[in-house]
Amino acid sequence: VPAPLIDWRVVRAAAAFRLAIPRTPLGGLVGERLGSGSGSSLEFQDYRPYAPGDDLRHVDWAAYARSELLAIRLFREEVAPRIDLVLDISRSMVVTEQKLRAYGELSGVLACACASTVADSRIITTGSVEPQPLRVPEDVERFLLCDAPLSALEETHLPLRRRSLRVVISDFLFPHDADLLVSRLARDSAWLALVQLTLREEAEPAAEGSRRLVDVEGRGHLDLVLDDAVIQAYRARFSRLRMGLSTAARRAGASFAHVVAGTPIREVARGLAAAGVLDPA
Amino acid sequence: MIFATPWGLLALLAVPAIVAIHLFRRRFPVRAVAGLFLWQLTRLTPEGGAKVARLPITPSLILECLAALALALILAGARLSSSGISPHLVVLLDDSASMAAVNGRGESARDRAVRRVTTELDRRGPSTRVTIVASGERPAVLAGPAVFAADARSALDRWQPEAPHHSLALGLRLARELAGRTGTLMVISDLPAGAPEEGALWVSVGEPLANVGIAAAERSLSPTEGRGSVALTLGNYSDAASHRRLTVSAGGKNVLSRELDVPPGVSSLSLPLPPGLPAVRVALSADALARDNEVVLAEPRPRIVGVQNRLRDGRGRQALVKALGAVSGVSEADSAQLVFVEAGELDRPAAPGVWHVGFGRPPAPWLAAGEPRDFAGPFVLEKRHPLLLGVTLGGVVWPGATPLAAAAVRPLASAGDQVLIGIQGRATPATRLDPAIVFNVDLARTNLIRAPDWPILISNIVEMRRQNLPGPERWNYRTGEWVRVRLGRDPKGPLHFRCGPVERALPAGRDLEFVAPAPGGLLQILEGNEVRFELGVNFLDDTESNLRQQVTSETGQLTEAAGLRAESGPASDPLFWVLLAIGGLSIVINWCLLAPARHSA
Numbered sequence: 070v071p072a073p074l075i076d077w078r079v080v081r082a083a084a085a086f087r088l089a090i091p092r093t094p095l096g097g098l099v100g101e102r103l104g105s106g107s108g109s110s111l112e113f114q115d116y117r118p119y120a121p122g123d124d125l126r127h128v129d130w131a132a133y134a135r136s137e138l139l140a141i142r143l144f145r146e147e148v149a150p151r152i153d154l155v156l157d158i159s160r161s162m163v164v165t166e167q168k169l170r171a172y173g174e175l176s177g178v179l180a181c182a183c184a185s186t187v188a189d190s191r192i193i194t195t196g197s198v199e200p201q202p203l204r205v206p207e208d209v210e211r212f213l214l215c216d217a218p219l220s221a222l223e224e225t226h227l228p229l230r231r232r233s234l235r236v237v238i239s240d241f242l243f244p245h246d247a248d249l250l251v252s253r254l255a256r257d258s259a260w261l262a263l264v265q266l267t268l269r270e271e272a273e274p275a276a277e278g279s280r281r282l283v284d285v286e287g288r289g290h291l292d293l294v295l296d297d298a299v300i301q302a303y304r305a306r307f308s309r310l311r312m313g314l315s316t317a318a319r320r321a322g323a324s325f326a327h328v329v330a331g332t333p334i335r336e337v338a339r340g341l342a343a344a345g346v347l348d349p350a
Numbered sequence: 351m352i353f354a355t356p357w358g359l360l361a362l363l364a365v366p367a368i369v370a371i372h373l374f375r376r377r378f379p380v381r382a383v384a385g386l387f388l389w390q391l392t393r394l395t396p397e398g399g400a401k402v403a404r405l406p407i408t409p410s411l412i413l414e415c416l417a418a419l420a421l422a423l424i425l426a427g428a429r430l431s432s433s434g435i436s437p438h439l440v441v442l443l444d445d446s447a448s449m450a451a452v453n454g455r456g457e458s459a460r461d462r463a464v465r466r467v468t469t470e471l472d473r474r475g476p477s478t479r480v481t482i483v484a485s486g487e488r489p490a491v492l493a494g495p496a497v498f499a500a501d502a503r504s505a506l507d508r509w510q511p512e513a514p515h516h517s518l519a520l521g522l523r524l525a526r527e528l529a530g531r532t533g534t535l536m537v538i539s540d541l542p543a544g545a546p547e548e549g550a551l552w553v554s555v556g557e558p559l560a561n562v563g564i565a566a567a568e569r570s571l572s573p574t575e576g577r578g579s580v581a582l583t584l585g586n587y588s589d590a591a592s593h594r595r596l597t598v599s600a601g602g603k604n605v606l607s608r609e610l611d612v613p614p615g616v617s618s619l620s621l622p623l624p625p626g627l628p629a630v631r632v633a634l635s636a637d638a639l640a641r642d643n644e645v646v647l648a649e650p651r652p653r654i655v656g657v658q659n660r661l662r663d664g665r666g667r668q669a670l671v672k673a674l675g676a677v678s679g680v681s682e683a684d685s686a687q688l689v690f691v692e693a694g695e696l697d698r699p700a701a702p703g704v705w706h707v708g709f710g711r712p713p714a715p716w717l718a719a720g721e722p723r724d725f726a727g728p729f730v731l732e733k734r735h736p737l738l739l740g741v742t743l744g745g746v747v748w749p750g751a752t753p754l755a756a757a758a759v760r761p762l763a764s765a766g767d768q769v770l771i772g773i774q775g776r777a778t779p780a781t782r783l784d785p786a787i788v789f790n791v792d793l794a795r796t797n798l799i800r801a802p803d804w805p806i807l808i809s810n811i812v813e814m815r816r817q818n819l820p821g822p823e824r825w826n827y828r829t830g831e832w833v834r835v836r837l838g839r840d841p842k843g844p845l846h847f848r849c850g851p852v853e854r855a856l857p858a859g860r861d862l863e864f865v866a867p868a869p870g871g872l873l874q875i876l877e878g879n880e881v882r883f884e885l886g887v888n889f890l891d892d893t894e895s896n897l898r899q900q901v902t903s904e905t906g907q908l909t910e911a912a913g914l915r916a917e918s919g920p921a922s923d924p925l926f927w928v929l930l931a932i933g934g935l936s937i938v939i940n941w942c943l944l945a946p947a948r949h950s951a
Contacts, residue, residue: 161384168384242385271384278406281378284386291389292378299389306388 075173075210083334084181084206086347088234089324090150091260116140150259151230152183152190154203156212157239159220160285168268171330172238173213175266178338179236180206182347188234196224218286219243222250234260236346240267243286247313251321261323262346263314268330272307276300351925354427361422365415372411413940420933429923438479438496439908440529441467442521444539445484448894449511451540451639453557459540459900462555464506466538470908471499481528482506485521486513487830495528512641512869514830515893522547534908543905551908556900560588562612562634563642563895567888569826571625571650578623580632580647586612587896595635600627610634616892625649629872629884642895645888646872650825655816656683660691666709666793669800673808680812688815696774696786705815706786709793711752712759720753722792725765732762736817737773737787737810741803750792759788787811826886827866827873835862835875835883843878849887 119128119139129142156176163169183190183203190203194212203209220243221227229235235258255261276297283290293299311327318325326344328337341347353359383389405411443449443463452458471478480502481494493505518539529535537547540556566583586592591613598606598621606621623630627649634643657680661667670690674680686704693708697715700706711722725748731738743763751768759772774786791798798804817823820838827833837860845856847864850871856862866873870887 164382164384240384242388244387267384277381279378280381282381282383282386282389285382285384288386291386293389303388307385310388 074170074213075177077177077207079334080174080177080206081181083338084178084185086178086182086338086342086349087185088152088182088236088260088262089342089345089348090186090234115143117143150186150188151233152186152188152203153193153200153229153233153235154179154183154190154209155193155221155227155229155235155237155239155254156209157220157222157237158194158212158215158217159243160215160218161220161240161242162266163215164271164285165268165330168240168266168330169213169215171328171332172215172266173210174334175264175328175337176209176213176238177206178334178341179238179264179346180209183236191230193221193227193229195221196226196228200228222254227254229254229258231257232259234258236262236264238264238266240271241265241310241314242267242271247310247317248320251314251317251323255321255323261318261321263318263323263325264341264346265311265314265325265327266330267327272304272311272327272329274300274303352429354429356426358424358426359422361425362419364418364422368411368414368418369405372408372414373405410940410944413936413944417933417936417940420929420936424926424929424933428925428929430925436477436479436496437474438481438529438533439470439474440481440483440494440525440533440535441502442483442485442518442525442535442537443467443492443509443511444518444537444541445486445509445511445513445521446515446540446894447512447641447889447891448556448639448897448900449540450641451557451559451561451897451900453559453638459555459557460509460511462902463538463553464509466553466555467506467536468503470536471502474499476500481525481533482509483521483525483528484509484511484513485516485518487516487520489521489524491524491528514828514868514889514891534910536908540900542899542901542903547906549909550906552905554901554903554905556897557902558900559638559897560590560592561638561642561895561897562586562588562592562594563637563639563892564632564634564645564888564890565616565642565892565895566890567632567645567647567826569623569630569647569649569886571652576625578625578627578649580621580623580630582619582621582632582645584610584612584617584619584634585892585895586614586617587898589614592637594637596621596632598623598630598632600630605630629886638897639895641869641889642891645890646870646886647888648825648872648884648886651821652679653816653819653821654679654681655688655812655819656681656686657812658683658686658689660689660695661709661793662692664794665799669793669804670808673805674812676805677809677812679816687819688812693788693790696788700784700786703784705784705818707789707811708786709789709791711750711792712754712788712790716754716758716788718753718755718758722750722752723768724749724795725751725768725770727765729770730764735762736814737762737771737807739810740806741810743798743801743803746798746801746803747796748791748798749795751790754790822883822885824885826888828890829866829868829870829887831866833862833864833866833873833885833887836860837862837877837882841877843880845875845877847873847875849873 116129116132117140119141123141127141129140132138132140162172180203184206191200192203192209192212193200195217220239222237222239223243223245235254237254251263274295277295279292279294281290281292315325324345326341326346328340338347342349449459449463471480476499478499479496480499481496482492482502482505484490484492492509493502518537522537525535535550537550537552539552539554542554543552563585564582565585568581569578570581571578580598591611594610594612596608596610597604605623605627629646629648632645632647636643657674659667659670659674661670688705688707690707690709693710693712696706696708697713727743729743731741731743748765748770751765751770754769754772759769759774761769761772763771770790772788772790774788793799818836820836823834840860841858845858845862847854847856849867850869852867856864862875866887870889873885873887874881875883875885
């Protein structure tokens with residue numbers, strides 16, 4: 070019997086976090102979070118002149134008595150935030166067993182964080198399939214087959230909701246322009262968090278001699294002698310890719326975290342908190 | 351360390367080859383990556399060609415070099431100890447029957463020969479290589495070449511001398527060839543060395559003994575008188591008369607017993623036998639040599655030639671009747687095998703198996719243009735033809751010789767270009783050739799019928815026909831003689847003969863020919879399971895029966911030769927197994943243990 074992909078006991082023990090939701094008003098359905106518009110909560114927001122058709126119950130009669138002007142009391146809207154959890158299910162996420170397990174644990178932690186936030190959470194894996202609701206953290210496990218030839222982030226359209234909280238998990242190991250990619254993900258979002266998961270040897274490969282490098286997503290192969298010079302060049306390119314993502318995220322007001330597979334999940338959670346992706350619950 | 355095949359060291363070139371492969375060959379084990387594009391802008395080949403890198407000392411390199419080294423040493427025949435030089439003794443054994451003669455103590459020359467060779471083998475030690483040759487008309491190698499002493503001893507135990515008298519020269523030549531420059535030659539015989547054999551030790555293990563033996567034997571049958579007989583020639587090879595008991599038995603039953611006093615020298619004896627007995631066994635009581643005390647004699651069956659005289663009445667017919675009357679084994683018969691006719695009838699169809707002899711003017715198809723002529727010689731005769739054996743035609747007048755067409759007959763006697771006697775083979779439906787003999791002569795005018803050549807010619811014709819009748823040429827043979835048997839038809843089953851312990855298959859054919867096998871006895875020729883002929887094969891060698899010349903002596907000496915480089919197999923050296931283990935383990939570890947690790951990497 071194969072071992073379960075995610076050890077939920079360990080994940081839940083490490084998942085004493087929730088998403089680091091911003092303090093700015095959010096969009097969403099009626100809920101317990103203050104929304105960006107006026108609503109029916111008890112928290113006073115502002116006045117505005119009465120207009121025919123307004124609910125007379127909201128007229129501030131005391132102010133009318135003082136100023137003889139009809140004014141309507143506006144209250145803050147209470148909303149339940151929308152969360153779009155974008156998962157990269159391309160084959161590159163399971164290039165090794167270690168990466169697959171690390172991906173599972175990372176997704177589990179973030180799914181727990183989503184669940185601890187009362188929100189309308191959905192999982193997006195591709196633009197061609199309707200997003201699936203995330204009701205319990207265990208739902209995330211169904212999406213980790215990772216047999217897609219392309220990452221969802223490479224698709225031109227993703228069914229992201231307006232003013233949603235967006236969490237993107239990927240290795241970002243595909244050709245891209247970081248600014249364009251991040252700005253596309255951040256467009257009309259309330260909040261964006263990018264989590265990059267890579268293997269240690271993907272981030273810091275070592276000289277191994279001659280190797281035939283085969284792309285797991287079918288992008289060809291390359292015969293290379295992995296000597297010191299090649300490794301240094303690769304590391305520089307990988308560093309530029311990561312820095313590009315980080316810089317682009319800062320520009321877009323998003324959070325960015327880099328997770329190395331094999332890191333204990335508690336440390337991963339703390340790292341995500343340090344990067345502003347999670348908040349202690 | 352010694353190398354049996356130093357050229358095998360060339361295989362060591364595999365070691366630098368392996369190093370070079372490891373140094374220059376780029377292996378590309380597959381590795382799956384997620385972001386190939388990050389690698390793609392890297393320079394694939396360093397500028398200025400390949401970069402000399404330090405040789406990676408990997409376990410694979412070490413194991414491969416180790417395997418190549420071990421296999422190269424195995425190929426080179428590496429061994430810790432020398433292969434050794436073994437003395438090589440070549441023994442020529444006199445295989446003549448006299449070696450089996452036993453003395454009063456029951457010991458034979460063969461026993462002394464075996465003991466002498468065994469003593470020599472013991473003296474030389476177990477590493478000695480031995481070749482044993484038995485003499486004879488066709489010398490044979492009993493053991494060897496160059497076998498171990500143990501194998502030679504078993505060959506000596508099996509050896510039983512039984513050959514007729516022969517020269518040792520052929521055996522000596524074979525033994526010397528086998529000895530070469532590395533072997534020592536020893537000759538074992540019961541006779542003294544005629545001349546000193548250079549470089550050889552001649553050991554005579556004989557002992558002079560008195561012996562009585564059957565030197566010759568013949569069984570005859572007189573059908574007209576209705577009785578048979580056995581004529582024996584006995585040889586007493588001693589200085590005194592010897593008393594012996596002679597017994598004759600047939601089919602397990604004693605036919606005759608007689609006490610004999612055999613005088614010294616050669617004596618004859620004739621014993622009457624009733625006709626129709628199967629093969630009889632004639633035996634003398636035991637003495638020194640048992641081999642010559644017994645003969646088996648088959649009853650001869652006379653081959654009667656049926657003749658028919660169809661010549662016209664006249665001088666010729668009368669002369670033919672007289673001549674045939676003087677020939678034995680001939681009978682007048684209507685279904686004759688030999689028919690004398692007028693020559694003009696020779697072109698008529700004839701029954702299979704019937705020979706025709708024609709006298710007079712040959713048939714027209716055979717004739718050439720010209721008139722008959724008379725000749726008084728000189729005559730040219732085909733002397734080798736059995737028809738003309740003993741024929742001279744001296745003083746013969748040959749009248750009426752008609753010219754014959756070229757190639758009509760094969761000439762046996764001619765006068766100038768005129769054929770006087772010719773023979774023609776005619777194919778019959780049975781595809782065998784029944785010859786027709788033509789005498790191109792006018793019998794009414796010739797004096798041939800009164801010449802001494804006439805009965806000789808007729809007798810020769812009859813004997814030629816007799817020789818072609820089915821059956822054996824003779825009924826009793828000596829060992830080593832050629833046995834010739836005419837079957838007269840195609841065999842109906844597989845042919846083989848059985849003679850005592852010897853049983854051999856014979857090639858299928860109308861004519862059988864083989865050597866009478868030793869040790870002799872009753873020889874049966876079988877066609878399938880049916881016994882077709884029973885013949886007698888006997889020793890009958892008075893030279894071997896005479897044991898008075900046997901001596902005990904040693905002449906010459908064993909020369910110390912270079913010895914034989916005895917190459918034992920590679921398995922005899924422990925280094926072979928060590929190298930094999932190293933090589934095998936290196937290959938197994940490299941392929942079975944390291945290869946999966948490389949692939950997984």
